[in-house]
Amino acid sequence: MKIIEIEDLSHRFSDGTIGLDSINLTIREGEFVVVGGQNGSGKTTLLRHLNGLLLPSAGIVRLAGIPVFKDLPRARQMVGMVFQDTDSQIVGETVYDEVAFGPENLCLKPNDIKRRVSGALKLVGLTHLANQRPNVLSGGEKRRLVIAGILAMEPRILAFDEPFSNLDYPGTIQVLKQILTLHRGGQTILIAVHNLQEVIAFADRLVLMKKGKVLRNGNPYELIEELEGFGIREPCPIRLEMEIQSWLS
Amino acid sequence: MAELTVFGFKPGKSVIHRLDVRFKLIFLIVISLASLKASGMSLFLLTLVLVAVLSHAGLSLKPVMRALGYVFVLLFFIFVARALSTPGDPFIEFKFVSVSREGIQQGALVCWRFFIVVMIGLCFVSTTRPAEIKAATEWFLNPIPFIPEKRVATMMSLIMRFIPVILNQARETADAQRARGVENRKNPVYRLKKLGIPLMRRTFETAEKIAVAMEARCYSENRSDPELSANKRDWLALFMVICLCVFILVM
Numbered sequence: 245m246k247i248i249e250i251e252d253l254s255h256r257f258s259d260g261t262i263g264l265d266s267i268n269l270t271i272r273e274g275e276f277v278v279v280g281g282q283n284g285s286g287k288t289t290l291l292r293h294l295n296g297l298l299l300p301s302a303g304i305v306r307l308a309g310i311p312v313f314k315d316l317p318r319a320r321q322m323v324g325m326v327f328q329d330t331d332s333q334i335v336g337e338t339v340y341d342e343v344a345f346g347p348e349n350l351c352l353k354p355n356d357i358k359r360r361v362s363g364a365l366k367l368v369g370l371t372h373l374a375n376q377r378p379n380v381l382s383g384g385e386k387r388r389l390v391i392a393g394i395l396a397m398e399p400r401i402l403a404f405d406e407p408f409s410n411l412d413y414p415g416t417i418q419v420l421k422q423i424l425t426l427h428r429g430g431q432t433i434l435i436a437v438h439n440l441q442e443v444i445a446f447a448d449r450l451v452l453m454k455k456g457k458v459l460r461n462g463n464p465y466e467l468i469e470e471l472e473g474f475g476i477r478e479p480c481p482i483r484l485e486m487e488i489q490s491w492l493s
Numbered sequence: 494m495a496e497l498t499v500f501g502f503k504p505g506k507s508v509i510h511r512l513d514v515r516f517k518l519i520f521l522i523v524i525s526l527a528s529l530k531a532s533g534m535s536l537f538l539l540t541l542v543l544v545a546v547l548s549h550a551g552l553s554l555k556p557v558m559r560a561l562g563y564v565f566v567l568l569f570f571i572f573v574a575r576a577l578s579t580p581g582d583p584f585i586e587f588k589f590v591s592v593s594r595e596g597i598q599q600g601a602l603v604c605w606r607f608f609i610v611v612m613i614g615l616c617f618v619s620t621t622r623p624a625e626i627k628a629a630t631e632w633f634l635n636p637i638p639f640i641p642e643k644r645v646a647t648m649m650s651l652i653m654r655f656i657p658v659i660l661n662q663a664r665e666t667a668d669a670q671r672a673r674g675v676e677n678r679k680n681p682v683y684r685l686k687k688l689g690i691p692l693m694r695r696t697f698e699t700a701e702k703i704a705v706a707m708e709a710r711c712y713s714e715n716r717s718d719p720e721l722s723a724n725k726r727d728w729l730a731l732f733m734v735i736c737l738c739v740f741i742l743v744m
Contacts, residue, residue, distance in 0.1 A: 297709055320711045327709075332702035337623035337654050338502065344624070349711040354720050375504040379657045397710065 247273040253303035263289040265456040279436045281453035282475030287436035295323040324394030328406040330386045340374040346397040364396040384415030401432040445490045503619045505551045513723040514625040525610045527738040535741040568604040575600030628719045643714045
């Protein structure tokens, strides 16, 4: 089933610069799609059109057949978005409150909120930190907390914007494992990155962007040799003429 | 951030933790006001009660006292100011400076009262979830016309959440400037400008990011808030607090 359909999507910022230029893209439910490109290529702008944080200058984005602009709250509930800067995404004073923020916004009953929060915290393994303040968590824990905050809204699509930036090796492993677990659970995953090293082994599809355009869209292994033309470093094993291996092995 | 961590919620199962937050807020106000009129003897009694409550709530006194270091500095200045400015029987006289017996007495009393107010606040903050404080603020503001209570409550909780973030940013910016020798510039206005402007810019940028992130999670003023419910225990506590306050005032 097609869960995201993007047709002729263009976005022009208020100062006249072009953010996106005639993008056509379809994503099926349960797919793991990586959007690659250098800084300023339009990855974040594209992700922000999925839940209507930005609205198109031309074209349309449909989620499970319904245009985003027709029902913004539905789009925001359906597409859970994890931003690059975790510190400015966490609004709760405690870990529990942070995860409850989304369900509270959906006007759920207290019992449902409690159920969703404990479910989401369990899923990311942060139950024992429920009463802690977010600023004492490590980088990896903070990013998992943000993921829990999104999961508590029960989205169908998870969009990650540079999920590994500013993370150390253990933090990266934690977040990567989390994303893969969610994908195995049937979630549609969309990841925007400028470094493919961590995720390429798991991607079903690679979309390469440059100057607001989608220039390549296909099997990651077939596109690997073109990466450097898009300002993305080739993963180490390819440089060493080896096969790509999972970052977790 | 050690100086801030003491003023944070500490989970627990004590009676104080389980009291309705609206009652706790009333207790905070009533006891603080009563302590302003209290004599030495009743302050002593109040201190005993507070120490008992704090230890019942699972807060150990030692780290609390250590964290309140800055408060003691402030209290010291208040004490000195009172001691020097109150006329009466001279206790110590040195040239034209005289410290009166009444001044020392008054200073000690004022400091003690102030300290008690801080301790009551600490007791409240460490036994109440921030989300509950937010809900209570909303509840109390609800009957007041022309005040958007939900917006005020959200702003309050965001301020509480972001003070540590802003302090961290300030420290980072100050460190980065020290690393480039800002200490060689003696002009405080220049240094304040160089620290303040980038800090303000970063704070506004962060605020913008928070707004977008909140929007992405369907934030609106129409949302479910924690339920507040009062039971017999809360009314009993209210009765006890009123008795305590009357006792403090007549003693």
